[in-house]
Amino acid sequence: MPVNLQSALIVDDHPLFCDALALTLRAVAGLQKIDTADRLEQALERLDQALPDVVVLDLNLPDVQGLEGLIRIRALGVPVIVVSSLTDDRVVGAVLQAGASGFVPKHAKRDAFRAAFDALREGRVYLPEGFVPQAEGTSGNSPRDLALERLGLLTRQQAKILELICAGLLNKQIAHELAIAETTVKAHVTAIMRKLGVQSRTQAVLVANEASFANLMPENR
Incomplete structure (x- = not known):
């Protein structure tokens, strides 16, 4: 479906690259408004306020593991063009699959x-x-492809909770971190496991790990 492009959000934690990329996009893509963010959470906060026509995303962000950033931004319905130094065919293929x-x-x-x-x-x-x-x-049948498909079903809050589960936090700790009730966390965890098609937190972590860079690179497959 054709897209009208006037605005963009660049998500990259290298200020000089952001500045250079913004100049490039104005020159070659005719974009009128370009904003930047150096963290995924900062980007999501800006996207909550208003969606640009496109997000230009670096995969390697300080608060992101693997393809999490792409999956969470795509869930908002905005087109994403990935700009990355990770150019292995498996990474590119996973990015497109996501x-x-x-x-x-x-x-x-x-x-x-x-x-x-x-x-x-x-x-x-x-x-x-x-x-x-x-x-x-x-394509489409590997554990990685199935993981990407299932992770794409999670809401922003569910994706954040899964990230904290992967970091080893318990429900009580997650509730404190996100300033929500522990019962709310439990409800989200149940929904996460249902969407991922798993029966335990450990299995949920394994699904999330399928989208990590370690599992995308050929020497680890």
């Missing part, structure tokens, strides 16, 4: 950014030069 509208390597030239935004405007997914997708018939 719903990104395109992937541009950080070292790419301006023409790649122009092509990515042209593709987004035309309703196409942008694939980086040299990307080799999985062999036909292998």
Whole structure:
């Protein structure tokens, strides 16, 4: 579906890269309004206030594990173009499987950014030069693909609670961290396990770990 692009949110924790990317996007994509955030939580707060036409997301953020940032932003319904130095085909494939509208390597030239935004405007997914997708018939059925699909069902609050579960926090500690009732946490945990198709917190953590970078890289598969 064609997209009208006037505004963008860049999510990256390197200020100089953010500034350079903003200049590039104004020049090659004609964006009028560009905002920045250096953390996922800061980005989500800004997205709560107003959705831009597109989010340009770095995968490596201080408060993000694996594809969590992409999954949580995509759940809000805004297109996401990932710009990352992690260019292994397995990472790119997982990013696209998780719903990104395109992937541009950080070292790419301006023409790649122009092509990515042209593709987004035309309703196409942008694939980086040299990307080799999985062999036909292998995608969609792996544990990683199923994990990405299920994680995408979580609400923002549920995703945050799962993140804290993965960090080893108990329900009481999660309630304190998020300033909510412990009964509310228990209700969310039940919903999380239902959406992930698991029976325990340990299994939920295993599903979340399938979306980690360690499980995306070829030497670990």
